[in-house]
Amino acid sequence: MTDLTELTVAELRDGIRAGDFTAVEAAEAFNANVAAADALNAFIVKTPEIALKAAALVDADRAAGKDLGVMGGVPIGMKDLFATRGVQTTAASHILEGFTPEYESTVSHNLWSAGATMLGKLNLDQFAMGSSNETSYFGNVTSPWRKAGGGNEAMSPGGSSGGSSTAVAARLAPAATGTDTGGSIRQPAAFAGICGIKPTYGRCSRWGVVAFASSLDQAGPMARTVRDCAIMLGAMAGFDPKDSTSLDEPVPDWEAALNADLKGKRVGIAREYRMDGMDAEIEASWEQGKQMLRDAGAEIVDVSLPHTKYALPGYYIIAPAEASSNLARYDGVRYGLRDLPEGAGLQDMYAATRAAGFGDEVKRRVLIGTYVLSAGFYDAYYTQAQKVRALVARDFERAWEHCDLILAPTTPSASFPLGSKDDDPIGMYLNDVFAVPASLAGLPAMSVPVDVNADGLPLGLQIIGKPLDEQAVLDAGLALEQRAGFTARAEKWW
Template sequence: MSDLTELGVKAIRDGVASGQFSAREVAEAFNANVAAAQAALNAFIVVTPEKALEAADAVDAARAKGETLGKMAGVPIGMKDLFATKGVQTTAASHILEGFVPEYESTVSANLWKAGAGMLGKLNLDQFAMGSSNETSYFGNVISPWRKQGSNAALAPGGSSGGSSAAIAARLCPAATGTDTGGSIRQPAAFVGISGIKPTYGRCSRWGVVAFASSLDQAGPMARDVTDCAIMLEAMAGFDPKDSTSLDMPVPQWEAGLDPDMRGKKVGIPREYRMDGTDPEILASWDRGIEWLRDAGAEIVEVSLPHTKYALPAYYIVAPAEASSNLARYDGVRYGLRDLPAGANLQDMYAATRAAGFGDEVKRRIMIGTYVLSAGFYDAYYNQAQRVRTLIANDFKAAFEQCDVILAPTTPTASFPLGDKVDDPLAMYLNDVFAVPASLAGLPAMSVPAGLNADGLPLGLQIIGRAFDEQGVLNAGLAIEQRAMFSAKPDRWW
């Protein structure tokens, strides 16, 4: 039998259902890969091999009885450590939540377990999902499994879902959950040569997901290809009355609806995305993507998103503002870290706990957010940013009157060495320049692999769709996938 860890979600699900191999065999193979790579890649914060085996045995038993199997039956996955998992530590990669073991399960993870998936462990991430390189985790950096040709320098796996991207690329899991606030599914997917989709805001429940910026956060799947993302998204999505922003809509059959034929479709190319400073190889891959979609039958049209240049500054007002509000709950009183100096009063305990518990990037964003929400600055910054957000959403509405989906780069560069941008927050924030606009508008957007650059590192292309049109995004992604024929994987050095 070929190596089971080379199989994706669909192949594993179908193989288990047909009896080609057992779910336990799959879980054991991935558990072994996780154990072998953990010291080198640091992709997981907590490993749960017993959970993967327990779920696998349940699937095997159900199959033996002739019961109907779920959409993800027999598929072991990684769970980003932003999702509350009952009985398993959930930290958001922060010291302030170290040791916190929830008594409840997030809706998304509960949906996946119900669909037959098993958990290999909790994946590392940027602390509270704040970062683009996975260098802000209290539990150490995640290392990309990729290497630049001729170099052994450790590379960024992207962020904040860097543990998810590294684990999938290194064959530690066939798929993983991610969350995307301003690009945290799409950017890491592009950096390691996998696929990932941020669905329409509200498509997946936020209940039980540690909050960063509540009007932007959205869970989504990350996997090796478009089909696997479609399968996993079907399992994750659905209305949740516990989440006031959850979409009360039926979950489409995205897997069954996959169709790479783009005839009769128009693909918009935003002129404002050809920005100064973008890597020429990124622009060349974008041009190839345009030709691939034209070959698939699409009509290519130029569109304008005139407020694009304001998206990043607006995002870095709105997101920190919401973060400063959300993170006020971490005070050392009810759960997580408590730092109580001798003779301290309540305010001293708050200050000491937060000083010790939050990392530098989290503190930076809390301070920015608190500042823009403060008296005298609220109108000048926060309200102004919200108005810009509306203008950006209106730009997309106007563009979608001329096209069905939009094609753009996912990132302005390929992956970079760890440490390169950590001392320059603005340079780090610019990683999200192509991803943030779709987040501000709440639109579905996906990154798919587009090839390798001259250094042998993956590049990604981004498809943005109308609200609720994940099918159109997945179909365009499939059309690109079939033409890019991306099959590269990192050479195993760990």
């Protein structure tokens, strides 16, 4: 039998439907890969028995002639930010260690309803705060990639969805959920040589997703191919009355409509994304991407996004401000960790619980957020950042008068060694410089792998689209994927 762990989501789904193999056989194959990959630390919780039980139900439905759903029998990894009924959900934080929800997030519920099965809960940066997956209480995730030429440094899988990117790249799962606040699907996808799409803000419900920055957080799929992302996004998306920011819009069949012919499409190149000191290999891959889209029939045009340089500082005011509000709920009273020193009062318990439960990066962002929301600084920082956000969104609106899509690098560099930016938080934040503008504007954006650098590490390009135009983003991603012919994969060392 073909190695089932080498198959894509589409191939697994179609093979199960055709009876070429069973859902249980697929679950067993991926469970075995997960069990043998502890060195990667991609999973916080493994759920092999849940995967097998759900797979058996899919096989029973097939035997009975029932509809298996768009992801019938496909095993996936679930980022440990999504509440899963009866399975520990931690957001990779000590403060939530041991928390077992009595409810299911809307996104995971939608996936199970579509026939997907769960291999386990994936590691991430604590509360999704990070760009390297080094802030998890449960230890950092290690990328399956190594530098070519014998380099043996442990590399970052990106963040915050580093467990997801590693699981997909290492064939521990054919696909995984991610969340993107300022690039946390796209950046790890680029680092790991896989695809990942952040849909329009509101496409996927945030209900049951542990909150970081509520006006920015958005769930999306990560998989090896554009088609797989289209399939999985279709299963995840949809209106949810439990989420006040959910969009009451129909969910198209993105997979059925995929078309790599971009004739008549105009693709913008923003001059502000060409920054001083840009990695020459990133710039070269960008030039290659432009030619690939020309070959697909697109017209390449220059556009301007003049407030791009203010997007990153604006983001790092808005996101911490919302985080400081959202994380106030972790007080040691209702759920999760409680640190109650002998003779301590309520305020002492709050302080002790948060000091013990939150990691350094979470504390840093909560402190920043509390500061910019304080009475003396609210107008000077938070109000100004919201004005920047409006200007960034307006830049995109004006750009759409001249183009249908925008092509940009996903990241300013390829993956870097773990620990190399520990003493440089600003340098770490700069990893999101190309990803943040689309997040501030709530736009759909996708990373697609197109090449490797001189060290043999993946490089990704990003397609940004108009609101609710995920189809155009996926189509352009497919055009890049077909022309790049990216087949590089990490050489197994784990």
